[in-house]
Amino acid sequence: MENNKSLDSKGISEIQKKRKKSVDPSQLVKALINGDKTALGRAITLVESNNKNHLKEANAVVTQCLQQKTKSIRIGITGVPGVGKSTFIETFGQLLTSLGNKVAVLTVDPTSSQSKGSILGDKTRMEVLAKDPNAFIRPSPSGLSLGGVTRKTRESIILCEAAGFTIILVETVGVGQNETTVHAMVDFFLLLKLAGAGDELQGIKRGIIEMADGIVINKADGDNLTQAKIAKTEFERALQLYPPKGNGWRPKVTYCSSIENSGIKEIWDIISDYISTSKATGYFEEKRRQQNKNWLYEAIEDQLKADFFKDSKITKEIDGYLNQVVSKKISPFYAADQLITIFKTSS
Numbered sequence: 001m002e003n004n005k006s007l008d009s010k011g012i013s014e015i016q017k018k019r020k021k022s023v024d025p026s027q028l029v030k031a032l033i034n035g036d037k038t039a040l041g042r043a044i045t046l047v048e049s050n051n052k053n054h055l056k057e058a059n060a061v062v063t064q065c066l067q068q069k070t071k072s073i074r075i076g077i078t079g080v081p082g083v084g085k086s087t088f089i090e091t092f093g094q095l096l097t098s099l100g101n102k103v104a105v106l107t108v109d110p111t112s113s114q115s116k117g118s119i120l121g122d123k124t125r126m127e128v129l130a131k132d133p134n135a136f137i138r139p140s141p142s143g144l145s146l147g148g149v150t151r152k153t154r155e156s157i158i159l160c161e162a163a164g165f166t167i168i169l170v171e172t173v174g175v176g177q178n179e180t181t182v183h184a185m186v187d188f189f190l191l192l193k194l195a196g197a198g199d200e201l202q203g204i205k206r207g208i209i210e211m212a213d214g215i216v217i218n219k220a221d222g223d224n225l226t227q228a229k230i231a232k233t234e235f236e237r238a239l240q241l242y243p244p245k246g247n248g249w250r251p252k253v254t255y256c257s258s259i260e261n262s263g264i265k266e267i268w269d270i271i272s273d274y275i276s277t278s279k280a281t282g283y284f285e286e287k288r289r290q291q292n293k294n295w296l297y298e299a300i301e302d303q304l305k306a307d308f309f310k311d312s313k314i315t316k317e318i319d320g321y322l323n324q325v326v327s328k329k330i331s332p333f334y335a336a337d338q339l340i341t342i343f344k345t346s347s
């Protein structure tokens with residue numbers, strides 16, 4: 001055995017390399033559509049790969065998955081770190097699978113490469129759901145910018161849906177731009193809050209309240225319950241100041257305990273109500289169409305930008321232009337115009 005290993009180790013690793021390289025997209029998609037979670041995991045890895053050779057295969061996989069007729073609900077879950085998103089998903093996810101749904105959980109956390117601890121934390125927090133045959137949990141790809149994570153997550157959603165997952169939960173860390181990008185990829189946006197965490201209404205970033213279709217005060221248990229009830233009333237009052245959403249929806253406020261499993265069903269009722277109302281008016285489909293259009297524009301912008309800054313002439317010239325701009329010899333607009341002309345003629 002030992003001998004064999006040393007004799008063959010090179011050969012074996014060559015085979016393994018080849019195997020890793022040559023993915024047959026059609027075979028992979030076939031297995032994935034049959035509900036094979038390993039195939040789904042491999043397809044997501046392919047989509048996440050930054051290797052140029054994988055791009056063609058990844059595109060083929062996504063395109064084939066797009067052809068699948070799917071029915072899904074995409075729910076974004078946001079809130080500050082520690083508010084209980086992962087714990088909530090563990091409890092909420094189990095309710096959803098018990099009702100016959102197949103649940104996929106994706107996370108958008110561009111910081112996850114720096115804070116490996118949070119992934120470990122999430123895995124232990126979703127222990128039961130992780131073992132549920134009708135659930136699939138995939139942490140945020142690491143080592144990518146927010147733009148990179150966003151794109152990969154969007155494509156992963158398509159793959160999960162083709163694999164038969166009917167509810168997609170996207171957990172996002174409530175910092176910076178993350179919420180905005182996740183809001184743009186889901187049907188329903190749920191904001192988790194804590195009661196009694198300082199001045200509730202002062203601490204809210206206005207933009208996030210405007211994005212939320214539902215607000216849940218989490219950790220409504222023990223001594224916290226009374227505070228949670230008060231916070232609910234405060235949020236409801238505050239929300240009256242906002243106009244209803246495009247589809248006439250007024251965001252709902254409720255409270256729950258993810259640990260004690262109370263108030264969870266009410267949240268699903270709110271989301272179901274939202275989905276059936278917005279499907280009836282055609283808003284649901286319209287929103288998804290609009291999101292798809294926006295993704296195209298964003299993808300073009302991202303790609304152009306990346307190509308521009310990678311261009312060898314640009315990398316050579318840009319410092320000179322920057323210096324001239326800083327020393328006010330030329331205007332930033334003129335510099336941009338010149339650089340873009342250089343870029344256009346170089347390609």
Ligand SMILES: Nc1nc2c(ncn2[C@@H]2O[C@H](COP(=O)(O)OP(=O)(O)O)[C@@H](O)[C@H]2O)c(=O)[nH]1
Pocket residue numbers: 079080081082083084085086087088121125218219220221256257258259260
């Ligand atoms: N008392 C109580 N604690 C909770 C509840 N939900 C989460 N927690 C705790 O809050 C901490 C952070 O939870 P976690 O799910 O990791 O938050 P995340 O960072 O938003 O994903 C953990 O210690 C949880 O046990 C809840 O409903 N009640």
Ligand SMILES: [Mg+2]
Pocket residue numbers: 085086087122171
């Ligand atoms: Mg978490």
